[in-house]
Amino acid sequence: MYRPHQRAHPEGVVNQSNSDVNETSAGDKFDDQHYPAYNIGTAAQMLNATPGFLRSLDEANLLIPHRSDGGHRRYSRFQLRIASRVRDLLDQGTALDAACRIVVLEDQLAAAHRTNAHLQEVIDGSDESSATEI
Template structure:
């Protein structure tokens, strides 16, 4: 049996309204994050933003950073650094397995 879309953390399933409700933020805040290339969701055939579970987790991190006073360019930079650290940790783990 093939996995269902909601089993895939990268499947774009959630609308702006759903994510705004989950995170207790305004939909306009999510749209602004997309405009500033902080978290850019996929688009449905009708052009509506659709977020994956992974992106919702990223948005939780973004909200925490914004609550701490980090600017959107700063948030983008922090997320990029976190992604790079994860890549490097995976590379170190791969090299250790050799």
């Protein structure tokens, strides 16, 4: 059974939580960026990193992988994008704790931009309905 295991970082949410997806069809899993499709070895290969790097992100509470029934770490595409961003920052000389903080702040900024865009749409819709009433 697939239950996304997402975590809230103390400084903000990086991994967005999904509800239980017990009824997810096989085809839907291919489209679900949060589906934990990759074991730690495959994920590390995809990132040109080591499994230890991925474990360090878990220990830093940046992302916590889903665990299989056997206790093995499983990563989603969403989590691998986060890990890739951290890897890029580390390659530029940024310390791990700073890289994690940067990623959290980037996520919070993106969420704020989405909220602002949504609120602007609401305001624009209200302005149009007010103009129609006049």
